[in-house]
Amino acid sequence: MLEVRVARKIAEAEGVCSFELAAANGAELPPFTAGSHIDVHVAPGIVRQYSLCNSPHERGRYLIAVLDEPASRGGSRGMHADVQEGSRLAIGAPRNLFDLDLGGDRYLLFAGGIGITPMLAMAHSLLAAGKRFELHYCGRSIERLAFLGLLNEAPFAKHLRVHVDNGPVEQRLDAAQVLALPAQGDQLYVCGPSGFMSHIQATAKASGWSDRQFHREDFTAPPQVLEGDRAFEIELSSSGRVLQVPAQKTALEVLLAHGVAIESACEQGICGTCITRVLAGEPDHRDQYLDAAEHARNDSFTPCCSRSRSPRLVLDL
DSSP states (O other), rough: EEEEEEEEEEEEEEEEEEEEETTSSSSOOOOOTTTTTEEEEEEETEEEEEEOOOTTTTTTOOOEEEEETTTTTHHHHHHHOOOTTTTTEEEEEEEEEEEEOOSSSSSEEEGGGGGGHHHHHHHHHHHHHHHHEEEEEEEEEEOOOHHHHHHHSSSTTGGEEEEETOOOOOOOOOHHHHHHOOOTTTTEEEEEEHHHHHHHHHHHHHTTGGGGGGEEOOOSSSOOOOOOOOOEEEEEEOOOOOEEETTSHHHHHHHHHHHHHOOOSSSSSSOOTTOOOEEEEEEEEEOOOOOOOOOOTTTTOOOOOOEEEESSSEEEE
């Protein structure tokens, strides 16, 4: 865990604040790569993940941005209301689940709203690597787009294309045109609301982009509890104790309620913090952290969102 100080807090757009973080002791911060995020301990029991926006070549600061979500469970609301310049926060070391592969020839970056955050660091890295790229930044209106001043003054400003729904027709995003005729060395990265990413993904697929060329980062996950879910049992291998997981609760909620120590963070199946080894049973995977091959092995389980296809799961707890 690292203690940082909020050096600057800036209102970047409607509902979006940026936070510049510096080590509380004045030392350099741990290095990171484009696409990385940090765990921010907003308040006791509230940990949220935020993408690092600044150039990975910087070591004196981390830059993050937070959208004030109307349905906030305490994370974004706490960052906006309670965290001010001079505040101290505990953060985790940078982790990367959205790594930028610099082996491509040309890159298309698509950011929807707050999805601009990891793309800023990627643009810095692509420029430093001498890669060809375009950054397409999309939103409902100019007023809702964060970092426009920074982007227009950035060394990669000539690579920026801004698209807003209420702007001139010719300036709106034509995804099919931008994504047409992909070459083998092209790479596509997208981040933003799920509907936006699904639109880009569907258009890319129709335009001939392969799965290996497409990369996305989800900020939110589908609901953990769905209509039709059934109760199941969890057995703790260390003690043989069996816990009942009702249809309307997650396994993580049940484990924590019964005093089982298990680390968690996003509680949406995105960060991978709570992954637990499965010794018996068949999980119903609902996370977005494990890949298809890891799901097929059925030896890992994200209790924050996944459930069970079998009546009982035996966990390595």
